[in-house]
Amino acid sequence: MATIQLQQVEKKFSEFYAVKPMDLTIADGEFVSLLGPSGCGKTTTLRMISGLETVSGGIISLDGRNVTWRHPSDRNIAFVFQFYALYPHMNARQNIAFPLQAEGMATADIEKRVEEVVKLLRIESLLKTHPGKLSGGDKQRIALARALVRRPAAFLMDEPLGALDAEFRESMRAEIKRLHLSIHATTVYVTHDQVEAMAMSDRIVVMSAAEVQQVGTPAEVYYDPANLFVARFIGSPGMNLLAGQHVGKQIRLTGRGQYVIPDHLHGPLTEALNGNSEVILGFRPEAAEINPDGTLNGNVYATDMHGAYTMLHINLNENEIIHVRGDRAFSSPIGTQVRFNLKPDMVRFFHPKTEKAIRGEARS
Amino acid sequence: MAHFEEVGSAKPITESIRVDKVSPRARVFHNLRALAVLVMAIVGLIPIFVMIVTAFKTRSDVVSDPPKVFFNPTLEGFVYLFTERALLPKASLEEAQANAENLGLFERIALESGQEITAPSDYVNRLKNSLIVAGISTVTSVVLGLFAAYAFSRFDIAGKDDLLFFILSTRMLPAVVVTIPIFLLYRQLGLHDTYLGMILLYTAFNLSFSVWLLKGFIDEIPREYEEAALVDGYTRLQAFFKIVLPQAVTGIAATTVFCLIFAWNEYAFALMLTSDQARTAPPSIATMLGRGGIEWSAIAAGSLGFLIPVVIITFALRNYLLRGVTFGAIRQ
Numbered sequence: 001m002a003t004i005q006l007q008q009v010e011k012k013f014s015e016f017y018a019v020k021p022m023d024l025t026i027a028d029g030e031f032v033s034l035l036g037p038s039g040c041g042k043t044t045t046l047r048m049i050s051g052l053e054t055v056s057g058g059i060i061s062l063d064g065r066n067v068t069w070r071h072p073s074d075r076n077i078a079f080v081f082q083f084y085a086l087y088p089h090m091n092a093r094q095n096i097a098f099p100l101q102a103e104g105m106a107t108a109d110i111e112k113r114v115e116e117v118v119k120l121l122r123i124e125s126l127l128k129t130h131p132g133k134l135s136g137g138d139k140q141r142i143a144l145a146r147a148l149v150r151r152p153a154a155f156l157m158d159e160p161l162g163a164l165d166a167e168f169r170e171s172m173r174a175e176i177k178r179l180h181l182s183i184h185a186t187t188v189y190v191t192h193d194q195v196e197a198m199a200m201s202d203r204i205v206v207m208s209a210a211e212v213q214q215v216g217t218p219a220e221v222y223y224d225p226a227n228l229f230v231a232r233f234i235g236s237p238g239m240n241l242l243a244g245q246h247v248g249k250q251i252r253l254t255g256r257g258q259y260v261i262p263d264h265l266h267g268p269l270t271e272a273l274n275g276n277s278e279v280i281l282g283f284r285p286e287a288a289e290i291n292p293d294g295t296l297n298g299n300v301y302a303t304d305m306h307g308a309y310t311m312l313h314i315n316l317n318e319n320e321i322i323h324v325r326g327d328r329a330f331s332s333p334i335g336t337q338v339r340f341n342l343k344p345d346m347v348r349f350f351h352p353k354t355e356k357a358i359r360g361e362a363r364s
Numbered sequence: 365m366a367h368f369e370e371v372g373s374a375k376p377i378t379e380s381i382r383v384d385k386v387s388p389r390a391r392v393f394h395n396l397r398a399l400a401v402l403v404m405a406i407v408g409l410i411p412i413f414v415m416i417v418t419a420f421k422t423r424s425d426v427v428s429d430p431p432k433v434f435f436n437p438t439l440e441g442f443v444y445l446f447t448e449r450a451l452l453p454k455a456s457l458e459e460a461q462a463n464a465e466n467l468g469l470f471e472r473i474a475l476e477s478g479q480e481i482t483a484p485s486d487y488v489n490r491l492k493n494s495l496i497v498a499g500i501s502t503v504t505s506v507v508l509g510l511f512a513a514y515a516f517s518r519f520d521i522a523g524k525d526d527l528l529f530f531i532l533s534t535r536m537l538p539a540v541v542v543t544i545p546i547f548l549l550y551r552q553l554g555l556h557d558t559y560l561g562m563i564l565l566y567t568a569f570n571l572s573f574s575v576w577l578l579k580g581f582i583d584e585i586p587r588e589y590e591e592a593a594l595v596d597g598y599t600r601l602q603a604f605f606k607i608v609l610p611q612a613v614t615g616i617a618a619t620t621v622f623c624l625i626f627a628w629n630e631y632a633f634a635l636m637l638t639s640d641q642a643r644t645a646p647p648s649i650a651t652m653l654g655r656g657g658i659e660w661s662a663i664a665a666g667s668l669g670f671l672i673p674v675v676i677i678t679f680a681l682r683n684y685l686l687r688g689v690t691f692g693a694i695r696q
Contacts, residue, residue, distance in 0.1 A: 051594075051595075052591050052595070072591075072594040073594055073595065073597040077595060078595060078596075079591070079592065079595040081591070081592060083588060085586070086592075088589075088611065089610040089611065098596055099596035099597055102596055146596070
């Protein structure tokens, strides 16, 4: 197993950046997700690590060894593709054995190694089948087995669950996570599905517009988004973001009440805003509490029953709708006014110009 | 009742492997289609049938009007095709007839029209030339085309589109337009009437075709297969042979047949650029028309022999071809 280090790695297509210079260090045995909307450069980054894509600049190291210009076959990494890429003219067993044959391993040893991964993934019954006759999930199991059998230094997975049915995706997700926990292999996992990234990763690299937006644990990117993009992108629905005025010790929302800033944040906020009063207030749906004495108010726009909770859509001003998680028994006719408070430790501030988070010293 | 009518008026299922689910109307249509194909096949095969029949007819039967469908088959045509003959003088004719028991089949047939066989004809030789020239040029153009097509399909090559257009443009002039310049060129280079000359020419001509056709097939093989092989520890060349090649079999088969048919049937260049050593079958069959009386049965027999190799190859590759013509570049 190995560490992966990216130093100022970038990819340019003539003048256009597919990936802007990025630094990233992935520890031995860590599970890191590259998360972002399509076209954000996450797959390109993964392919650069694998060597399938050349870099335009920067250094990629595997376990301290500079592999920036090494051939993919010389990097000792395994790649799992979204569409499996199982060789159609070989059966499952031949597919799994294929990487070992490249090493010129003796047939008996190959048998033994294949047997091991087959047992680990419980795919004994599939071995004689050709990929064309396998279901998506089984195909991906074979592809995982083919990746595992070499005992590579690191696994690179490009949306391995992206082509599966929703129902199946969840069980395969658990399978990959269990696999990761049992062999503790360094894994880089590309996905556009934040639930997947949150559920599986030790750390998440949020990317957008060819740039790294934030690197952090799932809790960090969820609770402390570094900027407005991450705040919107993570969570479903994303963070509620409201433009307000910073006046005195309050944030005023036009016509909809005010939020009192905790003392320790007052200083940093004034400093960061540098005389301007415009500020963006952010909070997750679960950070709001419905309360008749609440300092903020809005009208009920719609309510969705989610079983364990009710999602309230509250209209603050014309077409400014926020999402608030209410009690599952909550019910209120559409159009009625509701009042709510925000839990102070779950409220975040963002600079409207730089779009960056404004944090108190205690937190940063 | 209305409910049932509604069900009945739904669109009938027209395609299913379950016979009982296919509506009777669809079945009738299916049969009609089969009938249409049959009629087309018969129409298409009539010339072949006439050719086969003619090959076994006697001189007089060949030219009889209306054409005879029932006749006594003879190998006369084949004797004329494979041999050079001379008229026997009366005296030796009687002697030969007395001795007919000891003669071979062909000699006896020749004797019936008062001839003796003096030498084998050069037909077999011409057919061999055709096999050599068409075979080697086909293999060469498919192999070279395969590598070129792979490179064009997978790599960023400077001026890729221009190069592809340039390759295609070599096909844009009809053969007759360039035969004279090539004839002069070949005479200077000493390539006139040589195997090498003909193989080079047909390879060059077919290459554009095979590059374009194979590129279409290779484009449809997902890159991910090779990329998987690359990260699995194989070099680009190994990945090509172990992964791309097995996937491209249908395309290779289709291209092979097309190239072979071109090289096998080519007439204009062969007529101009060969005389004796490397002359292929098409011009030599045609020249049979000119010698004395027209030996229709010999010509038919010669054409029959000329057809057989292509039929064999096409039959051998028919499974790939069927998939090849439905999935490859031809589809677009």
